[in-house]
Amino acid sequence: MLHSPELEDELGDVLDKAMKAAGLREHDLAARSGVEINRIKDVLDYRYEISPRELSALARVLGLNDAGLHALAEDRYPAPETGGLPFCLRVLAMPYGVGVVNAYIASICGAEEAVLIDSGCCPRALERAWPGDVTRIDAHLVTHWDRDHTGGCAETMKRFGLPHCLGPGPAAAGRRALCDGEVLEVAGLRIRVLSTPGHCGEHFCYLVGRADRPGAREVLFSGDLFFCGSVGGGYHDCASVLRHARRLWRELPGETVVAPGHGPLTTIANEREFNPFSDCG
Ligand SMILES: [Fe+2]
Structure with a gap:
């Protein structure tokens, strides 16, 4: 470890x-x-x-x-082991203010199709972090509409011919609102939408696995609900942040990899045991 x-x-x-x-x-x-x-x-x-x-x-x-x-x-x-995923996960870490904001690209390894989760603060930062071999994005998912996570949304729509970015409501120009519990299949991946408000009024996490391998290790894109070693600021409702984070720590398999909006990758088991806000260690 x-x-x-x-x-x-x-x-x-x-x-x-x-x-x-x-x-x-x-x-x-x-x-x-x-x-x-x-x-x-x-x-x-x-x-x-x-x-x-x-x-x-x-x-x-x-x-x-x-x-x-x-x-x-x-x-x-502790930073746990996060390898062994049945698909490729690329971390696009971009400087933002005094910190770093993460976007991610998920794809079946070797396939052209891919999904982008969040997009950092601005097109220039996204461009700098973009992997040269990724030439196609089939869906752009957004965890929440804070500027540090969505500044590249319009750019990716234009660059990849996407009709909209997908995320929490309300729907607006360039956005299509998803629903809690909705399941998407894109680029060979199965994506479950989990509504987790509290950091802001509308916030989603996405649980992503291979569509053809149910039961294999999955990734939770946790946005600003929780990070390795902390939770997101409860700007809308602190109690709701804690309730949703603790629910996911309890309910998801411990081996689930967590890809947060800020900071390093972790696992559900690690946060269940060590996150200072965990009451289920
Ligand atoms: Fe953030």
């Missing part, structure tokens, strides 16, 4: 999101945990002098996964 140095969120981000989800401010958390308020402020400012005992006290009050929180704090959050 490897240890990933480039997670989307570090301890300060996780604490900030957990406090918002719990509706607690710094002084509330200090009073309930017995951890001095300045120690909490330090963590929120990315200064990590906090002791293991204090960290466990914060985890207990915030309902966080103690093992995962310690792994994150000690820079040893």
Whole structure:
């Protein structure tokens, strides 16, 4: 098992999101945990002098996964094995602000047909990240309509002659709205649409496998619902983000590879066991 140095969120981000989800401010958390308020402020400012005992006290009050929180704090959050997929998955990692946003291309290995999931912030970034041997896109799926994930939508429609990008509602020019539970078959892949709102009002994850190999390892494109080691910001509804992430951690096979909108690949089993927001470890 490897240890990933480039997670989307570090301890300060996780604490900030957990406090918002719990509706607690710094002084509330200090009073309930017995951890001095300045120690909490330090963590929120990315200064990590906090002791293991204090960290466990914060985890207990915030309902966080103690093992995962310690792994994150000690820079040893595990990155699991994600190989052995029955189709090709290409990661298009593009710089965005101080971070990185991911788009993905999925295809049957050796086939020309392919599916694009999200498209980064802008056509120029997508162009730079584009694999030279991919010349055809049969469907462009979108997890959510935030600009950092959809800036290349119009460009790919034009370049590949697509009638629309497919994603959550509402339908608009250049978009076709999909429905929760809908199943598509494109480019030899079977794609199940999962509605997972909370980061924004309309957000989808996509569970993708080979159409001709039911039961083989699948990939969950999780957008900004959850990442390796954290969850997306609950800008629409924090409780909904946690409810949907925990539901998927519980219900999907552990071997399912997770391809998030930011940060490295992971697996359902890894996040079930270590994600600081997991209550099923
Ligand atoms: Fe994002």
